[in-house]
Amino acid sequence: MLLTCPNCETVFRIDSERITDGGQPVRCSVCAHVWQAEPPMLVPEADPGEMRSAVGAVLTPLIILVVVLGIAIGAVTQRATITAYVPGLIGVFDRAGLAVQPQTDKLQIVDLKADYAGDTLRLRGKLMNRSAVYAHAPSLEVTILSASGDPLGSHVIQPDDSVIRPAMASEFFTQLVLGEGLEPTVTVTMRADPVAGSSF
Ligand SMILES: [Zn+2]
Structure with a gap:
């Protein structure tokens, strides 16, 4: 290493091993000036902050990726x-090939009532949302069975609301014209048809 005397500016070449880590007093052989010589600069270690x-820089995009994937x-x-x-968003999922189906396990058909007016059966009931979140109302399939259990027909109806709020119910109603003298059994079941996206 080179040392420069701060007094006379004479440059000396000395073995850097001779200067201890904490620095060491040296004496100029030209002007007899004594000063504290510092060891040569070490290669700076990586700053932990930079590490x-x-x-x-690697983890942040990974974490963002994991979070985005999770979402x-x-x-x-x-x-x-x-x-x-x-x-x-229904249309967005549809375009991604992910049909949105109503979660019928969260819903329950309640207050099912039927009465006759002549040969017309009037059927009404409610679709109750038993969950704590909004739910799509499924299509309902009304099936008519004869007294002997033969299917006489079925048709699909929609509840009044397409979405049912938590702990709320949507009503449905339908009329069926039945033949004279039948004593049919009417059942209403929820269908898992995909929910239709809005068309606008
Ligand atoms: Zn000197």
Whole structure:
């Protein structure tokens, strides 16, 4: 290493091994000036802060990717609920090949009532949302069975509302013209037809 005397500016070449880590007094052989010589600059070690930011530069996109994936997976598995709140997203899922189906296990048909007016059967009831979140109302299939259990026909109806709020019910109503003298059994079941997206 080279040492320069701060007094006379004479430059000396000395073995850097001779200067201890903490520095060491040296004496100029030209002007007899004594000063504290510092050891040569060591190669600076990586700053831990820089290490962290380098790790962060790799990890941050990974974490963002995991979070985005998590949201995407959650959005796919929860799409029935999400689209019950935001029906505009039904079309987005549809275009991705992910049909939105009503979660019929969260719903219950209640207050089913039937009465006759002549040969017309009037059927009304409610579709109750038993969950704590909005739910799509499924199509309902009304099936008529004869007293002997033979199917006489069925048709599909829609409840009044397309989305049912938590702990609320949507009413449905239908009329069926039946032949004279029949004593049919009418059943109403929920269908798993995909929910139709809005067409605007
Ligand atoms: Zn000197």
